[in-house]
Every structure is written in C-alpha cells, then in structure tokens.
Amino acid sequence: MEDERIIELYWLRDEHAMAETARKYGAFCTAIAGNVLSDRRDAEECVNDTWLRAWNAMPPQRPRLLRPFLGRITRNLALNLWEKNHAQKRYAGMDLLLDELSDCVPSPKTVEREMEARELGALISAWLRTLSADDRRLFLRRYWNGESLQDLAAECRQTPAELARRTYRLRQALKTHLERNGVTL
C-alpha cells in the first residue's frame, strides 16, 4: 500500500493503519531496533511501541515519507530502552526511581532537546551532501540504520578492517565539520 494511503488510514483513525504499517515496515524497524539493542525481546518491544507512537503521532502529523518517520521513532525508543536497561544493570534502584520520576518532569526540556537534535540533524545532512554517494550510504547504514561493519563489509565487498578505516575517516571529517560550525556537544 502506498505511504499516502496508509497515512490517510491513520488520519481516519482506522486501525488497519497499524497492520499495514507493520506489514510494510516491520522488517525495517525490527532491523534497526535489533542493530541498536542486540536483544530480540527488547527489539520486539521497541517495534511494537513504534506502531503505537505512530498511531498517536498521526494526526496531527502528516509525514511525507513513512520510512524515515518510523525509523526515527524506532531509533528514539531504542535509545530510551537502552538507557533504561543500561541503568538497571548498574544502579538499578536509583535509576529506576529517577526514570519513573522523569515522567513528572514537564515537557519543555524534551522540546528543547528535540530542537537541538533537529539543528544538529540539518548540519549533519549538509555535511553528508558533500560526500560521495558511497560514503554517504556507508555513514547512514552504519550510524542511522545501525548495521554492523561485518554485514556492511559483505555488501560492499570490502573487509571489515577496510570499512573500519573508512568509517574512522568519516567520523573524523564529521568532527571537523561540527567543530568548524561551532557545535559543542
């Protein structure tokens, strides 16, 4: 089904929207979640939450393309989940407490963080556009999709070591670009 029609279903509050989304982008989002979380159960949870978030986001949102839209949600949820699980392993009690309390922190903080992320995203996009198509794909597949160097190496017909050198060079270039643009992280 076309993205446009699926988005229309969301706007009509038709629950088939979620089934259609899962059918079309389930594998894609599962791959991202799996890459980031390396745990099948966590990845599944993350993907299911993605469908729910999408349902709550549309309306009011009307994305042009579903793939990047859903991928972003998955990435955000994966990071949250990682933070939560990571914390539990270390200072479980305190972190869980803080995590639960964080529900009470008013939203402006997130808005601010979202804005910051958007600006940073625009800056990184501008840098990506100066790269060759190959380097751009490599960067996106490694750092947006989170694919492993081993998987990418097979696809590129290069050794993981060669790819590691390429990604190292890209990371250094991005660092220079961010510094030149006065970004402090």
Place this chain on the structure above:
Amino acid sequence: MNEKKLYDGITHIDDDLIEEAQSAPARRRKSPWAKWGAMAACLCFVAAGALALLLRGGGSALPGGPEDPITSTPPDASPAHFVAAQAEYPDRAAYPKDGEPYDNWWDDAQTRRDLMDDYRGTLDDFLTGSIPAFLGGAAGENKVYSPLNVYLAFGMLAEITDGQSRQQILDAMGADSIDTLRARVGALWNANYQNDGITTCLLAGSLWLRDDMNYLQPALDSLAKNYYASSYRGAMGTPDYNAALQAWLNEQTGGLLKEQAAGVELDPSTVIALATAIYFKAGWADEFSKNATAPDTFHMAKGDVACDFMHSTDDGALYRGDGFTAASKLMRNGSAMWFVLPDEGTAPEALLDGRFTQFLLAEKDDDTAGNYWADQRDGLINLSLPKFDVVSDTDLIPGMQALGIKDVFDWSISDFTPLTDEADGLCVSEARHAARVKVDEEGVEAAAYTVIDVKATGMLMGDEIDFTLDRPFLFAVTGEAGLPLFTGVVNRP
C-alpha cells in the same frame, strides 16, 4: 552524554538521505581514483548566456513558452533528480499593478542602484580586457558575449582554485583578493537579479559533482552562498546526468540556446562542472511600430542581404567617436541597448582595439565625470535597425589564456586544492560560452502601438538625425546598473 546528542542529531538526518541509503547497496566501486592520476582527470567548466529582447504585452513571443516543451525531459534525467542542494534566490518587489503605490518597487530598485554605485568602475579592467578577448575573431560571423555571465563563471573558478591558478583569475578580473571578488559578486547579483514582472534578468549558477567523490565543504559553501549555485550529484558522463545538465541550461536560458546546449556533454573523467546562466528580457521604453518595419538592404563585408528594418524615432543623443557613431535605445526600468556603427570601410572588430569598451564605460550624460563623452548631439533619432537574432558558441580558452589565465589549463601546475583532496592533476579542459541576442517584434504589435502613440504626442524638439545600421555593427545591452550584460557583433543580421 555527548554521544546521545549526536545519536539524536543523526536521527534527524534529512529524509531524502535516509531514503537514498536504503534504496541502494553501500557498494564501493573498485578504487575509482587509482586510475585517475594517470587519466589526468579534467575539470570541465560550462558557461551559458542568453538574452531575448522581447517587447512587453503578448507573452507568446517568449521562447520556451508553453508550446515549447523544454520541460519534457524524462524524470530520471531532470535536474531535480540529481539535486544535492538548492540555492535560495533573493526576493524582488513586484512592479505595481494599476492603482497600487510604487513605493516598495521603487525603494527596491533604488537600493539595488545604490548598491552598485559603491562598485562602479570596479569591473572596468575586466570589461576592457575580456570584451576584445571574447568578441574578437568573428571573421565575418556574428558573435555574442555576456561579460556578466563570464565574470560569474570566472569567479566560481577562482573559488575552487588556489595559489597561482587563483591569482591569475583574480588578476584577469581586476580583483586584489578573493574577498574583494566575493563582495563584488554579491553586489552584482543583487544589482542585476530582477524579476519584478516588467524586467527579467535571471542569474543562475550550478555545480555538477560526481557521486563517487568527496569534495571540500568550504569551497562548496562559498559557491552556494556567494554565487547562489545549486549543486547536483550524479554518475559523471552518463546520458541521464548529461541530459540533466542540458535541461538545467535550457531552463535557465529560457530555451534560447537549445541547439548549443545539446552539444554540452561531460566526460566520465570530469571532476566538477561549473555552470552559470543568465536570462534577460525587457521591453523597449518606446516600442518599434510594427507598421514601420520594412525590408531593406544590409551591406555585409562581402555582399548584400535583404532583411526587415525596424524604425523608431526617439528623443536621444548621437555620439561620435574615433571611427564610429553610436546611439542607444532605452528599455523599461533603465536598461538600454547601445548600437555602435563603425565608419564605412571599418570592420566592427577594428573597434575592439579599446575604442568600443572605452565608449561603453564612459559616462555619457554626466559632464561632471572625468570621462564625459564630448562629441554628442542631442536630437530626435530616426533609428533604423535590422531585426536580428544572433547566436554564437565560443571557445573561451584562447581568450582566457590571452587574459593571463594559464595555470588552470595545465594539470602539472594547476592548483585546485580548495575543491578536493582526492584527486591530483586537475585542469580546465573545456570552457564554452554560448550566447544569443534576439531583437524581435512578435506578439507586441498592440503594446507597441500604444507606447509609440504616447511618445508621438510627446516632446518634439531638436534636430532630426538619421541613424541607420545597414552595415556590420557592434552592440551592448546594459542592465539597470549600467553594466554591459551582453555585447556583440552583427555581421549578418
């Protein structure tokens, strides 16, 4: 947590980049640059300029109009398919409709005139050097050269070079530093870019990049910012990418140079192509009466030819110079077209020894200026002008070398370090300039009548002076800022 912020930033990378990464494998071609040194990878450089002088009123005379399918490029070969970054153009106040106040439009025009005033004279060296270099050698054929268009192209070339390569370009442009050049380019853009509904003067620049190579950000940024250059990415030398470049040239020149653009093809070894374009359209302040147009004889250097002569009678001045006579015809909004007729027995090319540019650059109407043109007679000019449509496709390289731009053509000494650190031995392999000037009456009969009627009831004073361009002559189109946008030789109307 800095990494998390970066992770969030990466999450927000643009949609199209995300899509691109999913749609194709991240496969690396086998060492594309290994072969490159040996191939002496060349940098190709394209400039196109065009002009149509069409009268206001009927829009049907505009080439590239609805009936002209310049937009019929297949989707995969359209520039949009390859766009990497789109330049944002300045806004212009629209010419007021009937009854609306003129203030906004006037202020906008005045701001631009003031802007150019600060830069008056800074292009004189470039014009004095480049007009003979690129207009010479016509050998009985027509020739057209757009100084503004080539100036912008040279500027873009200066941005991607360094060392002696850049210095030679700056010298030819009469700029003491790249910063001076950028400031001038900014003023030129803003003084000449116009799209207010009565005058169209569209300037455009673009970069055509390879999709298998990395470029350095500062040079690309400067080109986008100072030259409003959009950048495109594609597989160099492929039919689709060439078609996209041709489509861009056609779009930016109103389809006037299709024949020439069809011959523009980038070699697979091209590292980058720079393109600049200009499209100009304005109506005469006092239009030619179509009824007055009649066939007559134009005396070429060898033999005669019959053509349609347009006639108008305007209040103006006739200028006498060493070996020539000249007059101008005003366009709306302050642009003008200058006609320079050599004395009988003198070829137009002979005036390219400096007399033509000296005349163009002189302050004709201001006797407080040092270079006021002394020999001028005011009166009612009976202008007889052949209808003409002249086009030429010029190889700029000999002219550039004559201007002292040499290193960029020699891969062993050229310096393109601001562009990329992935390839050595770059050189300019081609530099072409196609330009066309059309003096046309089509579709404007009604408007022409109306405007001439107004003038005919106006002031009638002074002597009547005939000015008949019935043998080869030179011309120049000056923009609002007084700068020659186009110059040309008409040997065969």
